[in-house]
Amino acid sequence: MGLTVFANLVHAAGNRSVGLLSELMAVLKVGGIAAFGIAGLWAGGFSFEPAEGADCGAAAGFPASVAPAFLAFKGFATITNSGAEVTGPHRNVGRAIVISIAICVVVYLLVAFAVGAKLPLDRIVAAQDYALAEAAEPALGRIGFYLTVALALVATASGVIASIFAVSRMLAMLIDMKLIPHGHFGMPGTIRDHTLVYTVVIASALTIFFDLSRIASLGAFFYLVMDILIHCCVWRILREEIGARGWVLLTAIGLDTVALAAVAALKWQSDPLIVAIAIAGMTAVFLFERIFLALNPPSREPAHGSHHSAQEERHEPTS
Incomplete structure (x- = not known):
């Protein structure tokens, strides 16, 4: 919940702050995970064979594991939802999607090979979120555990900030298209500001329950x-x-x-x-x-036909 509130403060500071912080976190996240993956491979002698005693598990587990993988690659959806904020979207959105998917594939394969070649399935299950740190432990020692925690915080914060930004923009677009209702509840600012608050409140509720x-x-x-x-x-x-x-x-x-x-x-x-x-x-x-x-x-007229779109409309708090 504290992380979602932090993300709201970052977004309130403006798009430039969001962009700079997202770029910094992306570099730390991708570089850190890649470094852990390389360390794990190095500790295992750069072997790409499954660890001794590894079991592939039930056949039904593979298609089920694909479902969370959709979320792992959802960054391209975040890009498309933020298309209005991208310079030259017709050219750059497609490029950004291809680049993001390529980076994800390389990083995830590094992690999969590093963990799978070093740890059998039972140890991976036991380690859960710290499987990569355990795989890299021979190379990084105990410090790997603390680095994993720090890296997880950076990765989670980066994902939350990007997702909140994209979802709030998408909600503003749907309001502009008259597909969902909107109430400003006395809040000042644009509807984008309001949808940002709604997104943070919903995300915080999910983390509580x-x-x-x-x-x-x-x-x-x-x-x-x-x-x-x-x-x-x-x-x-x-x-x-x-x-x-x-x-x-x-x-x-x-x-x-x-x-x-x-x-x-x-x-x-x-x-x-x-x-x-x-x-x-x-x-x-x-x-x-x-x-x-x-x-x-919904009206047949274009959503942006009015003088002020829903994203630009401002509301002042009522007395």
């Missing part, structure tokens, strides 16, 4: 369902208009469905409550949105 594992599970459920729905809508409605290839969309829908079914099945066995919460949450969102749009049909 759920641990990180459950938050990640909820994120996987919501993200996969959202991905499937978007691909279905593009395939049915916009495919010809934007020149999308049908087989690519159908393949994405199929893979998303397999991952969603696998993670739902495993979570239903280990933590059925989180599955029920995810279903209830999505049902509530769909019902609310259906009722809102029925009572407030």
Whole structure:
């Protein structure tokens, strides 16, 4: 919760502060994780073979593990949600997505090889969040543990700041399109300022009621369902208009469905409550949105046709 409040203060300082801090944290995060991965490989003699006694586990575990991987690569979604803030978005958004995915692939492969070649599965499970530090322990010693904690804090802070920035901008865009309601509750500033506060409040509530594992599970459920729905809508409605290839969309829908079914099945066995919460949450969102749009049909006019867009509209607190 304290981290989300810190992220709110960073965003309140302006886009320049967000950009500079995000760049610094990204360098520390990527460089630190890569260094740990290289240290782990070095400690294992740069062997890319599984550790002795390693067990691949159940076959259903692989597609289920893909679901959290969607969140690991969600940085490209953060980029697209922040497209309005990017200079030359038509050229730079695509480049940023390709570069971010390439960096993630290299870093994650380093970590996977370093941990998998050094530790058997039971030790990886026992170490949990500190598996990389344990794999690099022969090279880094006890200091590796403390560096892992520091690196985890930097990585979490970086992700929270970037996600809050992107989500608040996306909410402002949806308000501008008259797809969701908005109330300023007496707050001054632009609607972007308001959506930033809403995002921080919701994120803080999640950290109070759920641990990180459950938050990640909820994120996987919501993200996969959202991905499937978007691909279905593009395939049915916009495919010809934007020149999308049908087989690519159908393949994405199929893979998303397999991952969603696998993670739902495993979570239903280990933590059925989180599955029920995810279903209830999505049902509530769909019902609310259906009722809102029925009572407030969206206008056919362009969302930015008014003199002031929702993102630029300002509200002063009422007396």
